[in-house]
Amino acid sequence: MSKNYKIAVIFLLLVNVVLAGYLYTYHAGYKSYDDLLSKHEKQTADFKVLQAENEYLKQSKEQIRGQYAALLKERGGLEQNTTGPSDPGNFYVYYVPATSGSLEPYEELARGAGFDEYVSAFNVVFAVPLSEGIPVVFTQCGFENAYFDQNTKGIVFCYELVELFTTMSAFYEDETLRADYITANMFFALNHEIAHAMIDIYDLPVVGMEEDAADQLATLIGTSKAEYNFHAAINYRILDSLGRNPDYFGDHPLNEERYYNLLCLTYGSDPAIHYDIVYDEYLPATRAAGCQGEFEQVEKSWDELLSPYKKVK
Numbered sequence: 193m194s195k196n197y198k199i200a201v202i203f204l205l206l207v208n209v210v211l212a213g214y215l216y217t218y219h220a221g222y223k224s225y226d227d228l229l230s231k232h233e234k235q236t237a238d239f240k241v242l243q244a245e246n247e248y249l250k251q252s253k254e255q256i257r258g259q260y261a262a263l264l265k266e267r268g269g270l271e272q273n274t275t276g277p278s279d280p281g282n283f284y285v286y287y288v289p290a291t292s293g294s295l296e297p298y299e300e301l302a303r304g305a306g307f308d309e310y311v312s313a314f315n316v317v318f319a320v321p322l323s324e325g326i327p328v329v330f331t332q333c334g335f336e337n338a339y340f341d342q343n344t345k346g347i348v349f350c351y352e353l354v355e356l357f358t359t360m361s362a363f364y365e366d367e368t369l370r371a372d373y374i375t376a377n378m379f380f381a382l383n384h385e386i387a388h389a390m391i392d393i394y395d396l397p398v399v400g401m402e403e404d405a406a407d408q409l410a411t412l413i414g415t416s417k418a419e420y421n422f423h424a425a426i427n428y429r430i431l432d433s434l435g436r437n438p439d440y441f442g443d444h445p446l447n448e449e450r451y452y453n454l455l456c457l458t459y460g461s462d463p464a465i466h467y468d469i470v471y472d473e474y475l476p477a478t479r480a481a482g483c484q485g486e487f488e489q490v491e492k493s494w495d496e497l498l499s500p501y502k503k504v505k
């Protein structure tokens with residue numbers, strides 16, 4: 193055996209050892225991914241149960257729609273959209289009882305926030321082209337998050353996220369402000385996920401990052417109660433100050449960016465009313481100067497994108 197040949201054999205053996213080590217690590221790393229997958233399968237099964245709930249809701253849909261359409265007409269002279277977008281389903285809220293006693297207070301907070309009514313009103317304005325509907329499932333997750341699941345076409349809202357908002361609300365001394373802060377952030381998070389759901393179910397084009405688009409729609413919806421947007425902005429500022437930022441390579445904007453974007457659109461929706469956002473130096477004047485323009489652009493874009501799916505004009 194020549195010396196060169198021996199060296200080549202030793203080299204190949206070494207490569208094999210390194211490769212085996214790498215594959216082992218790779219596989220071990222994905223063990224947790226398998227866990228996630230099985231958890232996801234369980235959630236999928238849960239959703240099937242939830243979708244049965246939607247059947248009941250569908251039966252009362254005409255009745256609910258009639259009530260809200262009458263209410264909306266009375267308030268703003270809204271007309272039914274005569275083009276009739278396909279609308280066999282509903283957004284609907286479902287609360288899974290928390291299994292951990294420590295999360296029960298947060299389940300109570302979620303149940304008391306008025307999401308059922310809110311989502312019912314949403315169904316009057318927007319079509320849901322999926323007959324199974326879009327469940328909004330409040331549940332214990334084991335982690336802090338709210339997300340739209342593209343596979344099950346459902347929104348999951350974790351009680352742990354409500355807990356996080358509650359912990360962060362300690363930023364305020366005033367009890368009413370704390371309660372508003374928690375409610376505001378729950379609504380912002382829900383609206384953000386509804387935006388993801390709409391982008392998916394309507395197959396909307398998105399120019400730029402979807403996370404920015406979802407924040408923009410959530411902020412637009414929130415301008416009807418601007419102090420909620422303010423609380424949501426503050427939430428991102430606190431997260432940043434706690435060093436809880438997403439990775440630079442992630443798909444979410446940095447928390448400080450979300451803070452300024454939220455304030456900019458809120459201020460831009462009506463600078464005369466929200467002048468204090470700039471006056472009190474939450475938003476620098478250099479950014480504020482363009483915010484009305486930013487708001488008008490975002491509002492026009494979302495109006496045009498959602499218009500075919502609106503049931504009332």
Ligand SMILES: [Zn+2]
Nearest residue numbers: 384388403406
């Ligand atoms: Zn998102």
